[in-house]
Amino acid sequence: xxxxxxxxxxxxxxxxxxxxxxxxxxxxxxxxxxxxxxxxxxxxxxxxxxxxxxxxxxxxxxxxxxxxxxxxxxxxxxxxxxxxxxxxxxxxxxxxxxxxxxxxxxxxxxxxxx
Ligand code: DGP
Numbered sequence: 291x292x293x294x295x296x297x298x299x300x301x302x303x304x305x306x307x308x309x310x311x312x313x314x315x316x317x318x319x320x321x322x323x324x325x326x327x328x329x330x331x332x333x334x335x336x337x338x339x340x341x342x343x344x345x346x347x348x349x350x351x352x353x354x355x356x357x358x359x360x361x362x363x364x365x366x367x368x369x370x371x372x373x374x375x376x377x378x379x380x381x382x383x384x385x386x387x388x389x390x391x392x393x394x395x396x397x398x399x400x401x402x403x404x
Pocket of ligand 1: 321330376385386
């Protein structure tokens with residue numbers, strides 16, 4: 291997608307603090323971190339929202355969680371604990387319409403989220 295900021299990070303057209311990538315997914319540090327670890331895991335394929343995920347994408351979405359798990363291990367937050375969040379549509383706070391899994395950790399988390 292030409293006007294998608296995350297597609298531009300995938301293409302290398304705008305910089306990103308990339309911490310993991312493979313053929314299918316890319317992960318980078320969030321520009322506006324909400325915790326000591328705040329990474330975003332995205333599919334290299336453009337999918338706008340959770341509502342647009344198709345059955346064929348099931349493995350891809352699973353790979354996003356495997357990347358999140360690796361980031362958590364690498365950042366030393368796997369055992370203390372971390373949170374993954376994917377917002378869907380503006381009512382839930384989605385501002386970038388290319389699905390992304392937030393990986394947050396390194397501080398205590400409260401529940402429910404706001
Ligand atoms: P959400 O509100 O769930 O759509 O989260 C979007 C996140 O994306 C938000 O935490 C800030 C982050 N973000 C937006 N633009 C950029 C960018 O250009 N680079 C990086 N690294 N993060 C961005």
